[in-house]
Amino acid sequence: MNFFYNLKYRFGTCSIAEKIILINVVFFLFPMLLNVLFFLFNIPISSYLNWLQLSPNLWTFIRRPWSLITYSFIHSGFFHLLWNMFLLFYAGRLLLNLFPDHIFINNYFLGVITGGLIFISSYSLFPVFEGNYPELIGASAGVMAVFIFICTYTPNQEIRFFFIKLKLKHIGVAFFFLDIIQIPYGNAGGHLAHVGGAVLGFFYARQLGEGRDIGSGFQNIWQSIFKKKYLKIIYRSPKNKSDTSKNSGERIRQNKIDSILDKISNSGYDSLSKEEKDYLFKAGKE
Numbered sequence: 001m002n003f004f005y006n007l008k009y010r011f012g013t014c015s016i017a018e019k020i021i022l023i024n025v026v027f028f029l030f031p032m033l034l035n036v037l038f039f040l041f042n043i044p045i046s047s048y049l050n051w052l053q054l055s056p057n058l059w060t061f062i063r064r065p066w067s068l069i070t071y072s073f074i075h076s077g078f079f080h081l082l083w084n085m086f087l088l089f090y091a092g093r094l095l096l097n098l099f100p101d102h103i104f105i106n107n108y109f110l111g112v113i114t115g116g117l118i119f120i121s122s123y124s125l126f127p128v129f130e131g132n133y134p135e136l137i138g139a140s141a142g143v144m145a146v147f148i149f150i151c152t153y154t155p156n157q158e159i160r161f162f163f164i165k166l167k168l169k170h171i172g173v174a175f176f177f178l179d180i181i182q183i184p185y186g187n188a189g190g191h192l193a194h195v196g197g198a199v200l201g202f203f204y205a206r207q208l209g210e211g212r213d214i215g216s217g218f219q220n221i222w223q224s225i226f227k228k229k230y231l232k233i234i235y236r237s238p239k240n241k242s243d244t245s246k247n248s249g250e251r252i253r254q255n256k257i258d259s260i261l262d263k264i265s266n267s268g269y270d271s272l273s274k275e276e277k278d279y280l281f282k283a284g285k286e
Contacts, residue, residue: 015092015093015096015101016092016096016101016104016105017088017089017092017093017095017096017104017146018089018092020088020092020108021085021088021089023073024073024075024081024084024085024139025081025085027073027074027075028074028075028078028081031048031049034048049074050135051064051067052066052067052070052071052073052074053067053070053071053074053135053136053137054067054068054071054116054119054120054135054136054137055067055133055135055136056119056120056122056123056124056129056133056134056135056136056189057123057133058120058124060133061120067116068112068113068116068117069109069112069113071112071116071135071136071137071138072112072137072138072139072141072142073139074137074138075137075138075139076137076138080138084138084139084140084143085139087143087147088108088139088142088143088146088147091143091146091147091149091150092104092146094150094154094157095107095146095149095150098153098154098264098280102215102219102223103208103213103215104146105219105222106204106213106215106218106219107142107145107146107149107200107201107204107215108142108143108145108146109142109218109222110145110200110204110215110218111141111142111143111144111145111146111196111197111200111201112139112141112142112145112197114141114145114196114197114199114200115140115141115142115144115145115192115193115194115195115196115197115200116136116141116193116196117196118192118193118195118196119136119189119190119192119193119196122188122189122192123189128188129188129189134189136189136190136193138190140190140193140194140197141193141194141196141197142197143197144175144179144194144195144197144198144201145197145198145200145201145204146201147172147175147198147201148172148175148176148197148198148199148201148202148205149201149202149204149205150168150205151168151169151171151172151201152169152172152201152202152205152206153205153208153209153264154168154264155167155168155169155172156168156169157264159171172198175198176195176198179191179194179195179198180195209261256279257279257280260272260276260279260280261280263276
């Protein structure tokens with residue numbers, strides 16, 4: 001009993017990015033355990049996984065609408081899982097340094113959904129895919145959405161790669177175009193899904209920078225299902241709105257938030273002083 005209590009407690013203390021990583025690991029290991037049972041009863045393991053994978057065939061998708069989400073929890077092998085979860089952990093930490101959990105959730109799952117819809121649409125639109133119906137698996141679309149979001153929102157933040165300092169915007173552009181140029185050379189549907197997730201992340205970050213949260217509608221849906229409430233998002237004040245309706249104190253507060261976010265965008269989160277980090281965190285709780 002204590003074991004399960006401790007397990008539940010440790011899971012509860014994980015960040016939302018770490019929770020999604022753990023769920024992906026469970027989805028990877030669980031079929032291996034089921035394989036023993038399926039082997040004994042002569043049931044192909046693929047017959048179970050097919051119900052979770054996303055088919056590009058429209059009629060198959062209509063019969064399995066949940067697969068627009070569940071495909072992201074299935075991975076083809078250990079290294080497929082390892083790379084996705086490594087990038088999600090890194091990008092998730094950067095995002096969660098700046099934003100509350102719901103922005104991560106919106107980005108990740110909207111990226112998964114967008115990537116899935118791009119995948120289905122591509123197999124209906126492009127003649128090269130005619131008669132070819134491979135199923136989509138993997139969290140890459142959601143991971144790319146989170147990664148490109150943070151690359152777009154803090155483009156000048158630098159990370160060290162061995163002895164070289166690289167800006168996030170350059171890494172993000174490289175990842176995006178690598179997916180584009182690999183489309184003709186195998187796993188075309190997967191690369192198109194990655195591109196869909198990346199575009200979602202880019203658009204989300206740009207809109208949030210202007211004070212518009214395009215994930216709010218999706219957030220209302222999943223919060224109504226899971227009855228969760230999170231800290232409100234802190235963003236720059238919309239540039240096309242007048243401050244006349246705000247009192248002087250509110251304007252001063254918003255101006256300070258704007259200056260901190262501008263500093264993050266130009267120099268990265270690590271450039272903030274402790275006081276600035278504390279101020280941004282407290283503003284998110286109000």
